[in-house]
Amino acid sequence: MTKFPDDVETPSAEPAVAGLEAAGPAGPAAVDAQVADALWPGDTGTLPAEVRAVLVRLVQGPYVSQVTAPNLWAALVAHERVIRSRLADLFLELALDLDEEIAFARNADTDGAGPGLMRKTTLSFADTALLLHLRHLLLRAAAAGERAYVGLEEMVDNLSQYRDPGDTDLALVARRARAAVKRMVDYKILTPLEADDRYEIMPILALIVTSDVVAGLEAEYRAARGQQVNGVEVFEGGGDPAGSGEAEATGTLNGLGAPVKTDSDEEQLDA
Structure with a gap:
């Protein structure tokens, strides 16, 4: 950073x-x-x-x-x-x-x-999950000395991992994912390319989604995929560990942002 x-x-x-x-x-x-x-x-x-x-x-x-x-x-x-x-x-x-x-x-x-x-703009669970995925791609490309690019379908597929097991409406899941992508374009975090459904991930993302934010959020989103967090077994399936289908996390978005508090599937990002 x-x-x-x-x-x-x-x-x-x-x-x-x-x-x-x-x-x-x-x-x-x-x-x-x-x-x-x-x-x-x-x-x-x-x-x-x-x-x-x-x-x-x-x-x-x-x-x-x-x-x-x-x-x-x-x-x-x-x-x-x-x-x-x-x-x-x-x-x-x-x-x-x-x-x-x-x-x-x-x-x-x-x-x-x-x-x-x-001002503060509300981000959904999908928005924040997408930010984490894009940040990972951006840092990986930067380590290789390259610019970061991503496809629409890759982003949709990544976000589909966080749906509840009982959510069988895949079309709705895809629409939510595409809406999250559009918001990232509106925030100038993603820039559409001339090639169909391809985007460049802008370097600003690594500056506004700090390591503190990632530390506060990654465990929650890994939990939503039923993975291990720091060697501790977490619940299986999507949604939130309490079973409400919502996720809570805390963090600080240092840029375009001030303190962020997520509550009931919402996060605050200053823009």
């Missing part, structure tokens, strides 16, 4: 945003002193349009990447320090991976001292 240092050095190239020098030792206050030209009557903002656009994209989510938005990425890297400062004013922090060239904003861990700006 990539570690996000508090102070990441940025390239020494010329700033990508005209009219604004990259923040140096003087810090964000020095940047604020360089008032940008007004963008509309009554505009009192101090940042050029490109830097403001980066902040908007980070707050809107899900992320900024060099692949999907090279101009925004260049502005973010050149002016990382002031962007971090402006996000902090909103109780947000910047998660930045220079290797993968991806960044996103997440709620800061304020221990209740400030509100959480990032």
Whole structure:
């Protein structure tokens, strides 16, 4: 897992945003002193349009990447320090991976001292199971120095392992799986390819589904497949060990997300 240092050095190239020098030792206050030209009557903002656009994209989510938005990425890297400062004013922090060239904003861990700006989106049991499967494929491809791809039918087949033994409506199971895939596309975790029913798994997934999340969830989903968990025999079949057909787990989605609590077959993912 990539570690996000508090102070990441940025390239020494010329700033990508005209009219604004990259923040140096003087810090964000020095940047604020360089008032940008007004963008509309009554505009009192101090940042050029490109830097403001980066902040908007980070707050809107899900992320900024060099692949999907090279101009925004260049502005973010050149002016990382002031962007971090402006996000902090909103109780947000910047998660930045220079290797993968991806960044996103997440709620800061304020221990209740400030509100959480990032909205929460409900994820189903199938959504979370799919995230775990995709993360496994992504890390395996990364270890081989390759990009990660997956087929629709592979994802549907994987999710079918978690159905209750009494659930014989395979068409319904497949529809739920396809709906989970569509949500991953909406979250920009999966990118459809021109080839039929093929997707690329985006590197952002490894950053938002942290090892803490995996530790809190994998045992539950292995249990749903009737496997051994840490040498202890678990129940056979799908559903939940208590027999309710639902699963509970806890974890933290560090990115696009804040704390996650699953309850009654639901999980919370900040987007």
